[in-house]
Amino acid sequence: MPLIILSGYPCSGKTTRAQQILDFFQTKINSAPSDSRESRLRVHIVNTETLSINRTAYRDARAEKEARATEYSAVKRLMSKDDIVIADGLNYIKGLRYQLFCEAKAALTPSCVVHVASPADSCRQWNSERPALPEDGSFTDGSLRYPDDILENLIFRYEEPNGMARWDSPLFTVPYVDETPDLEGIWNAMVGKGVVVKANQATVLKPAAEGDYLHELGKTTQEIVGLVMEHQRNTGGAGSLPVPECGVALQLPANDLTTAQLQGVRRDYMKLHRSHVVGKARIRELFVEYFNKRFE
Template identity: 40%
Template structure:
């Protein structure tokens, strides 16, 4: 049931490392002392979901890719599966959503960062492009898309719970895969304890869905009203929390989209009503 996320620049060796990790985990599961685990190892990547690198060049296609990825992970994360997500996972908001899936089902989670300099990754990508000339392979990224993805990449932060535990592999030095440490982190470690944002507990409030809708709409309204003042600001105080603004005015459609994502996530995993506002503010700060 553990969830392992790969992350890194394009052409940083994520797929190679994911395959290496899959082999290691399968070998460990074959050992007599682990037979009782009865686990299988799954790798979810763009190709298995029916997408190519070109999806990252189109906002709508990338949105569809992320939706397919989240659905696949939700389906595969079971008590008898280890799921490796082999992809860029370059946005902290996506890593947070995947982390929430793991926490929702009370399983373990870790992040494997394939660290490499942009120049080294670019050299590898160009070499792949030359190898693929005249072929239908899809290992190399278009040069413009490569540069765009490097610019978009949000480095993992080991102090953030959705990026921890973090295993960083320095690719140009060809670090050995810390297989045993990853095994201990996801198989030998106690499962993630649900927190206030994802804990599955019976809704004691009969009007929970009404309150979820009302409180999140109120947060959105407060942010929009604060922006209408025309006074430059970096944060908006909402209850006990603060919504950090990303240096620009947020649009209503942008806030509505995030509100819909948040309410969908928390309809099945009810929060305490008094925690909804703080949880939504935290969600906005992670995804804005």
């Protein structure tokens, strides 16, 4: 069932909004006829508190990556035909929102993004009013203060949702001054009658297909990674890099990517698509599109 992805600055009020959504949806479910589909629904919130993710995880790149993977896995495990999942993490990187969108698409369930729009200065003030982390950095609850350096870093790196991007659509923006937002639109978009999600070539599961698909998946993605590495060694710099036998060009970021970054993108893509079998001719184009979205 539906996946609701919250996004916003740290301390912007996301957990408050997540609870408002849960309460509103639960009221709808409780008032639904006992023999209706809606009456069987369950609502879950997944956030740093439920997952016991330490605030200090965002100070170290490896720990931060593990924290995102923990959230991603928890959301994926909960998705089913009778469960509504509210992903109340930071979801500040568009690549993570794209991955969550793909998982919802593969499960043939609708998804949306709720942007909790609060000014950075307000978030700084609200953070300063919270209790500080214990000296040993141990986790106790989600109401604790972010260390100032982590807060500023996360605000600087925040990638705001864009309703024109399919993985951020539909996009619902909740202003910080709106104490009681209208949540009917989110309910209608996620649970309303007539909401149908169609599978596409990138996500549809096929139990049997080309026998050498996994070999081709690994070979093709490695060829494209090698193409980027060769370009960076010989030329470097941002710009468009044509890919042989592909109608989509790679869009390289301003800073050269490390081998670890490139292989990380390749591994993430292969995890998403190792079961989502597509024709071999499409592997190249889909990987290039995925690469471009990760580094926009």
